Amino acid sequence: MKYEWTDSYCLSKPGAEKDYKLEWDATRYMIRGKMFAMQGGDREGKPILTIKLEPFFGAFLCGRYKDIVPGYYMNKEHWVSLYLDGDVPDETVREMLDQAYRLVLESFSKKIQKEICS
Template sequence: MKYGWIDEYCLSKKAAEKDFKVEWDATRYLIGGKMFAMLGGDKEKNAIITLKCEPSFGQYLREQYAHITAGYYMNKEHWNSAYLDGDVPDAVLQQMIDMSYELVLGSLSKKKQKEIIEGNILVESKG
């Protein structure tokens, strides 16, 4: 994969977690239980990453880069997919990941956002 840094970059985000969704054959990156990035493939098994963007910025990116399309299997207004064998510069992909993380973080409850930002993620004890 051309963008071998993606996994480490996504996991470097505060409180980010990842899982593998077998039925989607995709790795998901989550914040507060909500997905902000997904590594998977299109129907031809071409590797893609799907990220949430502000609609106007997503439209701009799709106009600028042939390898960025409306979100594959996702809401086409808010999600965009970038082909990982394409020509999207690393800095643009990092900007997309950052935006997606911030948008999803901002959609969480104020309490959850505060826990994540302050690093006070509560883990339930089994006892």
């Protein structure tokens, strides 16, 4: 499996936390309970990382990379799934995770954003 660095990268973000959801057999990355990424598997058990993105960026990536597909078991407009055995450049995956984190962080009030980032 590639992208072993994603766990530490997600957790390096201010206020990021993770848990394991047994019912989904997936590790979730969240800010105060709001998920920005999730690592699990598809129906065949292939490892995937599902990431929240702006719809236009997600659609662009799905069209560009065969290893990025609309979010598995998620809202297909706002989430994409990255196959962890794929060939998407690390820098693109970092950009995806940065955007996901930022989208969730910006959903909080300015006061809470300040608390999280301080």
